[in-house]
Amino acid sequence: MLAPAAPLRRVTIQGGQRMPAWYDILDLAADSPEDAQGIAAMATSLGQWLANWRRSTVILGGFSQGAALSLHAALHARVPATAVLAFSGYLPLRHELPPAAEDSPPIFWGHGTRDPILPLEFARIGATILEQKGYRVEWRDYPMAHQVVATELEDARTFLRQQVMGGSRPEVPSSA
Template sequence: MASFILWLHGSGDSGPANESIKEHFTDPVFKSTKWGLPTAPSRPITVNRGAVMPAWFDVTDVPITSKSVRHDEEVLSAVKDVHSMIDKQIANGINPNNVFVCGFSQGGALAIASVLLHPRTLGGGIIFSGSMPLNPSIKEQVVPEATKTPILWIHGTDDQIVLFEAGESGCKFLQELGMSCEFKAYPGLGHSLMDDELEYFSSWLRSRLLSGGGVVQQKRGCCSQM
């Protein structure tokens, strides 16, 4: 079946540098999967003393916590670009339930914002070492269809860039909206991707494609650990 996986990289990275992620998607169910691995525009980053690098929006403080300053205007501008990528695939015939928005770090933050503000129910949002990049008041703009999109949130307990508590807080916020958010903690993992995470990511997507769509029974539990 046709599906679309949109992968959003972290700040300072690029889309092509993440091509190897595809190696974890060898199951036949992904045979007709299209991938989007865009590169963010280059911009000065405050936390790096104005150095210019690819980033979806500015970063003003590190580590990122659940109380970090939100820059809604820049995030919302990036969300519009992500929605354009998603909507192009839907217009080309991909079922919204087979569209998955994923990302690492800042890319994960943008992924969750994009899922929350999309007018349709998508197949899922997968967040690696991310945080909620929008103020809590954003819930007023979230339509019921978006709250049916299931979320997988993966975070290392020793992350010193985006703190573990920021991930936990983000998942709890989604659950308060009535969303299904599975929070998977990786003990000892810092701010990085590892093969075990990507294999679980692949398995999670596979189960949703085989079930015929992304809408699953609501989960209320917060955390699971390996």
């Protein structure tokens, strides 16, 4: 498992405060302008970083902005991914989303019904657009705020088992 950390940068919506962020967030309204250049640069960096790790299975995933970057990297930048896990995120640059390709990864998207940061409706817009463009999306909402809960992680694990491992359980080495 590889878990890159976002670099420190100034974030407009936080009054220019330096904080871990993959790209600048200008606003969180559904039709607000987006940092397209920053999103593309980070997706390219992520793809280059992953190229150093030769693995047959790459699952891109993240929480909030990390979920958005994972979606963008796999779907716009075509970073090779076996699946995408999006936890409490959104679909960036959704008006520029290309149609699904035959090898587009399946997507698990979990979101809180009481999320005060990224409202449920905003996330659902992204999931609906993905489905309209032909992407395979498993949408789940949970009675939670802007967070991840154990039930969601279990659902994501089941999704990966079905989508990536063909429904089989991973083998656990015996302690003989």
